[in-house]
Amino acid sequence: MKFKKSLLFSIALIAMLVLLAGCGGGTTEGPAADENTAVEETMKPITLKYADFFPNTHPTSIAMMQHWGKRVEEVTDGLVKVDYYPAGTLLKNGDIYEGVVSGVADVGHDVSGYNIGRLPVLNAMYVGGIEYKSAKVASYVARDLVNELKPKELEDTQLMFIYGISPGVLMTTKPVRTMEDLKGMQIRASGANVDTLELLGAVPVGITIAESYDSMSKGVVDGAILPAEPLKAFKLGEVTKYVTQSSVIYNTVHWCTMNKDVWNSFPKDIQDAINEVNEEVFMVATELWDKEGGLSQQGLDFAVENGNEIITLSDEENARWKEKLKPLQGEYAKSLDEKGIDGQAVMAKVVELTDKYNNEFHK
Numbered sequence: 001m002k003f004k005k006s007l008l009f010s011i012a013l014i015a016m017l018v019l020l021a022g023c024g025g026g027t028t029e030g031p032a033a034d035e036n037t038a039v040e041e042t043m044k045p046i047t048l049k050y051a052d053f054f055p056n057t058h059p060t061s062i063a064m065m066q067h068w069g070k071r072v073e074e075v076t077d078g079l080v081k082v083d084y085y086p087a088g089t090l091l092k093n094g095d096i097y098e099g100v101v102s103g104v105a106d107v108g109h110d111v112s113g114y115n116i117g118r119l120p121v122l123n124a125m126y127v128g129g130i131e132y133k134s135a136k137v138a139s140y141v142a143r144d145l146v147n148e149l150k151p152k153e154l155e156d157t158q159l160m161f162i163y164g165i166s167p168g169v170l171m172t173t174k175p176v177r178t179m180e181d182l183k184g185m186q187i188r189a190s191g192a193n194v195d196t197l198e199l200l201g202a203v204p205v206g207i208t209i210a211e212s213y214d215s216m217s218k219g220v221v222d223g224a225i226l227p228a229e230p231l232k233a234f235k236l237g238e239v240t241k242y243v244t245q246s247s248v249i250y251n252t253v254h255w256c257t258m259n260k261d262v263w264n265s266f267p268k269d270i271q272d273a274i275n276e277v278n279e280e281v282f283m284v285a286t287e288l289w290d291k292e293g294g295l296s297q298q299g300l301d302f303a304v305e306n307g308n309e310i311i312t313l314s315d316e317e318n319a320r321w322k323e324k325l326k327p328l329q330g331e332y333a334k335s336l337d338e339k340g341i342d343g344q345a346v347m348a349k350v351v352e353l354t355d356k357y358n359n360e361f362h363k
Contacts, residue, residue: 138164168250
């Protein structure tokens, strides 16, 4: 009798456990899933402050930064919203990275060249004499450089995405067809582009993109070294007369990053959803400048419409410039060594990745 009661009790207990397991559903299993669900259920909606230097009418702002904000809200079902502060209204060029670290902004987008001391590994991609044949090449190099070297300079924020814009151009009020033509010309520059211009004989002047129009129109500088896109986006094609193209004189790296504490406050499924958006926006960046009718071509077309002459260096002249700039790689490596960073390893990785993606995308 006791055995029968014990058997009946055991059967009832097993049935109850099966029923409870079934009620748990098939989407979450185990303590980690229960903990994540609990966090998500108690997570309050948050609105992120996104600082940017681009005006909200800029094509990059629309296609990348504003798109990022809209997509983040969509993939998080409205739990994460984004207030976008364009044109330096929250933080200015060069102040954005530290502003994200301190929490003035939750998310920020800026140019590495404005933080050459703060972001030395990223600025290795600015060194003249390294040939980036397209923005797509520069973007993949920047992405892999960060993924493979994991530079300590980025550890106090959570990188969302990074991309490159290349090749740059010289936009000037006097023609530049040879290295000698640059001698003594005052040219707007930032980051390691300063060293590039000095070695080529020009006088670099440290001003922002936003200040370039007035500086050129008033004759404060003779030109600027920038991507072709600002010729239209910042109307620089209105105050220049010549645009000189070379694949070895200019590159720049842009990044978007998030405050570390804000990122760590999100449950894993929210982080995963945002990372999917990051990858989506990175892919936009790889095509935005290079494609037919893209931002680079639009800039050059705008310059021509405003009477500019487009000058392309001859192969021989371009080779002269590349050879002249070659020592910059060793010099920059030494500057990294002085910061406790293996400069030779960084520069070797930049060259390796550049060769890889030049060959992959430009056979």
